[in-house]
Amino acid sequence: MRNALCFFCHQDLGQQYHQVQTLGMDKHVRQAAELLEDTALLAQLSEGDMMAREAKYHKRCLTFLYNSARAVSETEKRGTTYEIVVSSVVLAELVSYIEGTTDDKISAPVFKLSDLVKLYTQRMKEHGIKLNQRVHSTRLKERILAQFPNMQEHNMGRDIILAFEDDKGDALAKACEYDHDNDAVHLLRAAQIVRRDMFTEGQGFTGSFSDKCQENSVSTLLMTLVSMILEGPSIDSPRQRSAASLTIAQLLKYNS
Numbered sequence: 001m002r003n004a005l006c007f008f009c010h011q012d013l014g015q016q017y018h019q020v021q022t023l024g025m026d027k028h029v030r031q032a033a034e035l036l037e038d039t040a041l042l043a044q045l046s047e048g049d050m051m052a053r054e055a056k057y058h059k060r061c062l063t064f065l066y067n068s069a070r071a072v073s074e075t076e077k078r079g080t081t082y083e084i085v086v087s088s089v090v091l092a093e094l095v096s097y098i099e100g101t102t103d104d105k106i107s108a109p110v111f112k113l114s115d116l117v118k119l120y121t122q123r124m125k126e127h128g129i130k131l132n133q134r135v136h137s138t139r140l141k142e143r144i145l146a147q148f149p150n151m152q153e154h155n156m157g158r159d160i161i162l163a164f165e166d167d168k169g170d171a172l173a174k175a176c177e178y179d180h181d182n183d184a185v186h187l188l189r190a191a192q193i194v195r196r197d198m199f200t201e202g203q204g205f206t207g208s209f210s211d212k213c214q215e216n217s218v219s220t221l222l223m224t225l226v227s228m229i230l231e232g233p234s235i236d237s238p239r240q241r242s243a244a245s246l247t248i249a250q251l252l253k254y255n256s
């Protein structure tokens, strides 16, 4: 007879066993089974309410189940906290990146939301957190807008553009046209910045561009520029840089 066995371990009940007496227990056991993804137990539970079926069990088996479930739920909680902390750090890096771009008056302070989401998602992935881009883009937009009171969103075709209020007209126009003069100015500036950096004894890269990054610049800037050319712009840190970037940066440094 099935009731003579423990509901959980399917062993002989012996002398010391309990019978399910409360309606709530079925629910608690089910929650634990779901947390543990214990499909065998879930299948067993789907056959009917434990109390109605007069299920019997060893107390130690129930305790073991509950303890295992609690351990899993605590690990999940810790994981969530880690994600929140990392997400704040990455947002700060993104804000710093936006500020850095805005400080540079030559370029238009306009950002495509999809680009920012990409940067954010990539960075989170580097920290071992996988995100669904679609789910997170609205939330990220709100978080960015909260950081910049004078920033506004605009729909441009399929893209959402984030632009600063003050420079809106100018910035939108700039973002839409290809400006050769600006490109030349950018190249010149980039070269100047990197040259100054190459002849300065550097400090470590903290993982983001501060507003003083040019003054405190290090050969990391050179690495960053080379990486941007090789791999495209990103808010990533030096540890992601490839060997090719390093080699090219070294060639530049020792030949200038």
Ligand SMILES: [Zn+2]
Residues within 6 Å of the ligand: 006, 007, 008, 009, 010, 011, 057, 058, 061
């Ligand atoms: Zn048992």
